[in-house]
Structure formats: C-alpha cells, structure tokens
Amino acid sequence: MFTHLILGLRSAGLPASITEYLTLMGAMKAGVADYSVDDFYYLARATLVKDERHLDKFDRVFAACFKGLEPPEGVKVEDLPVEWLKKLAEKMLTPEEIQKLESLGGFDAIMDRLKQLLEEQKGRHQGGNKWIGTAGTSPFGAYGYNPEGVRIGQDKSRNRTAVKVWDKREFKDLDDTIELGTRGMKVALRRLRRFAREGAATELDISDTIRSTAKNAGLLDIKMVAERHNNVKVLLLLDIGGSMDDHVKATEELFSAARSEFKHLEHYYFHNFPYERLWKHNRRRHEETIPTWQVLRTYGPDYKLVIVSDGAMSPYEITMAGGSVEHWNEEAGTVWLERLQRQYKHNAWINPTPQRSWGHVRSIGMISELMEGRMYPLSVNGIDAMTKELSR
Amino acid sequence: MAGFKSTERYIASRDLEVAVNASVTLQRPLLVKGEPGTGKTVLAHEIAEALGYPLIEWHVKSTTKAQQGLYEYDAVSRLRDGQLGDERVHDISNYIIKGKLWEAFAADHPVVVLIDEVDKADIEFPNDLLLELDRMQFFVYETRETIKAKNRPVVIITSNNEKELPDAFLRRCFFHYIRFPDRETMEQIVQAHYPDIRKDLAREALNVFFQVREVPGLKKKPATSELLDWLKLLMVEDMPVEALRSNEKQLTIPPLYGALLKNEQDVHLFERLAFLARRGA
Numbered sequence: 001m002f003t004h005l006i007l008g009l010r011s012a013g014l015p016a017s018i019t020e021y022l023t024l025m026g027a028m029k030a031g032v033a034d035y036s037v038d039d040f041y042y043l044a045r046a047t048l049v050k051d052e053r054h055l056d057k058f059d060r061v062f063a064a065c066f067k068g069l070e071p072p073e074g075v076k077v078e079d080l081p082v083e084w085l086k087k088l089a090e091k092m093l094t095p096e097e098i099q100k101l102e103s104l105g106g107f108d109a110i111m112d113r114l115k116q117l118l119e120e121q122k123g124r125h126q127g128g129n130k131w132i133g134t135a136g137t138s139p140f141g142a143y144g145y146n147p148e149g150v151r152i153g154q155d156k157s158r159n160r161t162a163v164k165v166w167d168k169r170e171f172k173d174l175d176d177t178i179e180l181g182t183r184g185m186k187v188a189l190r191r192l193r194r195f196a197r198e199g200a201a202t203e204l205d206i207s208d209t210i211r212s213t214a215k216n217a218g219l220l221d222i223k224m225v226a227e228r229h230n231n232v233k234v235l236l237l238l239d240i241g242g243s244m245d246d247h248v249k250a251t252e253e254l255f256s257a258a259r260s261e262f263k264h265l266e267h268y269y270f271h272n273f274p275y276e277r278l279w280k281h282n283r284r285r286h287e288e289t290i291p292t293w294q295v296l297r298t299y300g301p302d303y304k305l306v307i308v309s310d311g312a313m314s315p316y317e318i319t320m321a322g323g324s325v326e327h328w329n330e331e332a333g334t335v336w337l338e339r340l341q342r343q344y345k346h347n348a349w350i351n352p353t354p355q356r357s358w359g360h361v362r363s364i365g366m367i368s369e370l371m372e373g374r375m376y377p378l379s380v381n382g383i384d385a386m387t388k389e390l391s392r
Numbered sequence: 393m394a395g396f397k398s399t400e401r402y403i404a405s406r407d408l409e410v411a412v413n414a415s416v417t418l419q420r421p422l423l424v425k426g427e428p429g430t431g432k433t434v435l436a437h438e439i440a441e442a443l444g445y446p447l448i449e450w451h452v453k454s455t456t457k458a459q460q461g462l463y464e465y466d467a468v469s470r471l472r473d474g475q476l477g478d479e480r481v482h483d484i485s486n487y488i489i490k491g492k493l494w495e496a497f498a499a500d501h502p503v504v505v506l507i508d509e510v511d512k513a514d515i516e517f518p519n520d521l522l523l524e525l526d527r528m529q530f531f532v533y534e535t536r537e538t539i540k541a542k543n544r545p546v547v548i549i550t551s552n553n554e555k556e557l558p559d560a561f562l563r564r565c566f567f568h569y570i571r572f573p574d575r576e577t578m579e580q581i582v583q584a585h586y587p588d589i590r591k592d593l594a595r596e597a598l599n600v601f602f603q604v605r606e607v608p609g610l611k612k613k614p615a616t617s618e619l620l621d622w623l624k625l626l627m628v629e630d631m632p633v634e635a636l637r638s639n640e641k642q643l644t645i646p647p648l649y650g651a652l653l654k655n656e657q658d659v660h661l662f663e664r665l666a667f668l669a670r671r672g673a
Contacts, residue, residue: 019563023418032414039410046411050562052425052569202455204467220475222468287609 002044008061009048016048023047037066201226233264235299235344239309240269240282247352250378251308254350258306266299272313273333274340275324292336296343304390305344308378310353311364318366337370347371348386352378395442402431402438403573403580411568412439421525421547423510423562426570429615432550435570436506439548446499448545449506450492456513458520461493462530462539484534493524497541504546511551518561526564573616575602585620589627596636597623600646604653609661614652622651644669 002024009016024047033039041062049058201224208223215221236258238251258265268278268290277289316323318333341347349367351358355377358364368375374389376382396412398404404412415422416439424432440447450461466487473481480486490498496505510518524530528541549565551557573581575598582594601622605613614622625648626636635647645659645666646652653659 015559017563023420023566027414027418030417032417033410038406042407042410043414045407046414046422046566046568050423050557050559050565050567055569220471222471 002065005044005062005065006048008065009058012057012061014049014054014057014061020048203227231264232262233299233303234258234262234266235295235303235305236265236267237274237278237305237307237309238267238269239272239307241271243310243312244352247310247378250352254308254378254383264303266303268295270309271326272309272324273317274307274336275327275329275333276331276336292339296339301343301345303344305340305347306350306386306390307340307347308350308352311349311351311367311375312353312361313363315363315366318363318370334370341371346390346392347374348390349375350378350382350386351375355382396439397442399438399442401584402434403577403584404435404438405571405577408435408568408570411566415548415566416443416546418566419544419546421549421565423549423551423557423565423567424570425551425553425567427572427613427615428552429617430570430572431616432570433506433508436504436508436548436550439546440504443502443504443546445502445504445546447504447506448492448496448499449508451508452510452513452517454512454514456517458513458517458524459491461491461507461521462524463491463494463532464489465534488532488534493530494539496545497528497539499545500542502543502545504548507547507549509552510549511553511557518557522560522564578616578619581616582619582623586623586627589623590633592633593626593631593636594623596633597626600636601652604646604662607662607665610653610658612654612658614654618652618654622648625651 002021006016006021024044027033027043027047028040033043044062045055045058049055203225205223205225208225209221212221212223213219236255238255244251255267268280269282270278274292276292278292278295279289281288313325314323317325321330321332322328323332349371351364353361353364358368358375364375374386376386376389396404396409396416398409411422412435424435426432436449437447465484466489470481470484470487492505496503525547528544529538531538578598578601579594582589582598586594597619601614601619604610629648631647645662649659649662653662
C-alpha cells in the first residue's frame, strides 16, 4: 500500500526494514491512526524511524511521497528561523538574483527559489560529504524539524577576502553513524580487545572454590573473582579538513567502528599535523582547543595511539618551527610527534590514501620514517596489520 | 480501549500519543529518547496511570546484565545450605531469584514495564533481551521450565543516547523522540504542575529560562525538570518578580541559579557573560 514510501526511505539511506513496514501495516489495521493524515504521519514516524538523526530525512521523503496531501502541522518553510534561510540564501544566490527576486515577490519568491535550488543540490551532491545534502543528512530541513538544531555555518566576519573564507571551511564533525561496511573493520579491531578482570569480585570462581574447599578438608570456602572487561584504551587523533576531505567517508567508517568497539576511546582532531593544540569538536575548533600537553597528561601511557591522516603536506609543516599553514607553531611537528610517541609506546599511523601512491608524496615518506614504518592503509587488511602491531 | 492522552499533570503532544497508543495496541516496546529532563521516565508512570495498570520499574546501571531482569540463580547460598544439610537444598527453585521481567510476565493482569536508561548497560545488553521482548517468554535452564507472559506487558524503554542501540533491537520497537517543548507547551506544563503560581512570576521565570537556554556553550542546558524545580524554589522563597526582571539586552545571573545550572563551568560562563554585559552597558 505504501511501498513507495518505504522504497523512498530506503533509497534516502534510512534503514527501514520489512519487519517495520509490516508493523506499520498492523498498526493501521488495528486502527491506531484513524483516517487522519497527521496521525498516520506520526505513526509512520514512530514505526519506521529509530534514530532522531533520521527524523529530518524521514520528513523530506514523506513530503515527497505524499505531495498534495495536507502537510503535517508546523512544517512550513516559513516556520524556520528567518536568519538561517537568509544565510542560506546568501550562500546559494548571487546578490543580483536576490535583488531581482525581491523586486518580483519579496521573501516568498526567494524562499521558493531556494527550495528549488536545494532540491537540485540534493540530487547533484548525493553521496557527497559537504554539508548540503549528503545522501540526506543535510542540516537544512526545508520540510522538517531537526531536533539536533540546524546549523548553517558559523557567523563569520564579512571583511575577509573570498579565498580566506574558503580556507575556513566549516568542517562537519565526523559522523560516526555510518554502519554500512564497518563490519569488516569491527572484526579487525576486535583483535585489539584485551580482557582483564577489574573492579569488585562478583563472579563465583568455581575452580578456585573447589581447590580451596578441598584444601579446607571439605569445608566450603567460596572464592569470588571480578568480571572480565575489555580494558583496552585507545587515543584516536583525526586529521580533518584540507586534503582529508576526500577521505571523510572512509574515516567516518573507521571512527564508527572504533566507537562501538572500545569503551575507552578518546578522540581529538587536528589539522594536517598534530602540534601544540588539539580540539574535540570540530564545530567549535576556533573557540575550544585543548593543549596537547593536557592530552598527554590526561591519558596515561597505557593508551594506544592511533593517528589518522593522509600525511600530504609540505615537508616544512613537519620539520620546521612555524611551518604550520594555519598558525605559528613554536615547536616543529617532529617534536610533538616524538613526545606523543614517547608517551604512547603503542602507536600507529593510518593513511587513507592508497598505499601505491605513498611513494609519490615526500611528506608521507618522512612520516613513515618517523613512525618507523608503522603506517597502515585505511582498509580492513591495513587495520588488521595495525591491530597485530598494536597488541604486541 | 482506553487510550493514552494528555492528563492534567502530563502534557503529551499528539505524536507522543500516537506512538504510545501504537505500542500499546500492537504490544510492542516503545523506545523513548530525548534530552535529559524532558519527562521520559515520568511518561511510563503516566501511561501506567492512564491505562490503570501497575508499573514495574527496572532501572538499568552500567553493571546490569540482561539475565538479572529474568532471574538469577544463587549458587552460593545453595552451596552453603548443602554444607549445613538444609532441606531446601534439594529443590533448586528455592535458589532462583525472580527478576523484574519475570515478575511482569507472571502477573495475572497486564502491567507496564519501564526499562529505564537502557543505554547505561553494556553494549550487548539490548541484544540479550531480543527474544524475551519479542515473544515475551524465556527459558529457565535450572528448572527446565519456560516462563511465558500471561498478558503481554506494555514495555517502555528510555535511552539517553550514550550508546548506539543495535539495529535488531530497534527493529522491534516503536520509537519516539521527545522534542524540547516550545514556549506555549512549556506554559501548559507549568500550569499543570503549579496551578496556583502567580501569572507574572511564571512569565518572567519562563523569559529567564529560555534566555538561559540560549546562552551558547552551556554544557548542560536546563530542561523541564530543572525549570519545575526552580519555579518551586522561587515560590517557596516568595521571590518578587522584580528580582527576575532584567532588561532585554542585559544578562544577569538568575536568582537561585543552582536549580538551573548544574555544573561549575556553566556558572562561571554565566558570570563571565553577565560581567561583560554589565561592562558593556
């Protein structure tokens, strides 16, 4: 009956299954949504969407599927804060266009044009990694509400030149939700698991109990042990922006796999090479940075360090003080890498570029040397080799 | 069938009503997510009240095992009893301790089961409950009996999003995300909880509350439960409205802020902003 809805959802990347579809049918039959479009919308949402990150996606597909029906309450474009749309309009339309549209029909006309543009954009950028319409994760919810709050760029000062503004790309925080294709990585990462008994003794240790009872001339002597927990600790440093943009998808997959595999996983971001400051949230990278010293102090040597970066940069960025492209670094990148290596005996570098092209980039060779060869490609095999090395 | 609706004490949006009624009708678990303090746990109480069923609460902690919700076998006391020659030792069922789900399945009348904060437990926890929640039955190895629900209970599961839940688990649930209430709904909620609050006090307090929520960079934004606590304090202290009133631009730290801001970084941030605002004025 509503197969086109479910197919639309699936092609938008929303993991709705037949079970859920049948549940929806069952609920319709039981009369949960009685001939009200709104109720049907709510019911379908409760049945088919299982994660608030997908709500926006669902709203868009629902709107496209049931075009012409009365829209659910409160999902009009006009309800979005005007500032977001204005900002978006500035991004997508040229000033001339805005002026022309304003003379034609004012705000509404602009919004219509914007909607049209966004729909086109969505088609074109399917599967891309920019903030506009990555297979449906677009922060712009023209048809819906996004409970996470929609962010369309940070406020930035207007008097910068165009090139500089481009440099200040708004990097999207890596989404660790990508599930497709992470299974292989999870299995590979599982090898890093190291079980240890920790905490309060809550389990009956049968063999020890038998032994000590026998020693005790048959008088019961109960022995308890703590439960086994996976206590491997991983510190993940992720390069973001610049040349890494091409590898966002693969990095997200790695991050997603690592996130579900380790309880003690700490991650920080850096740009090109780790220097004296790292940051935790990409959105706030200019406001909230953490001194690398603090990271070194916080996470003890029992952590395993994994750096993810393509290592493509000018050699100065590695070897020279002041070589960074973004800021003045007092100490050279090599000094910082050495400090990290000294603290974390188990360390590795994952490079998302294909291994055969490593020879063509000088900086990759330098880093590989600094890492004493512990550089691995971002593939299931590469991670497998890395876990072997790290768990030695 | 008596459906679930907004009550005098609990304001539910229409989409929440639909989700709850769907889950009650189809007898499948309802997974509720949302910002802390938006009334996820209270929802289960309200559903139990509305349906007239008793509520069985299972609060999940990081050490909770799925098995504990079914039953536990107390091997240690059986060993001890064996040592002491106690008669009870011959019947293994004396050492089976029933868990919350067993309690719910064995009840003669339908009940509401709340599995609170399911994401606190180990990553495998939801997977271990798949069959139990799907078929509402489980097998007790020690006594070789199958426990089957006499009446399928209404199961409400809450999560704070600390861990991802497995797909297989999600597929068996209905899902509802409680959005943060807008101002209008919030007024209704305040009205529902404190019918005799002074109108001007409520209005000013809501102004301050939404202003606080908009401060960028707060670690923990105050939510509904914080607002209600704060209002209660304001009423007990009989705070004059003037103390709350601040002019449009200027930010001041609200009186009795301890109920709204829950960590020292947020208080510092607020003090700094208030200081900057004063200096700017």
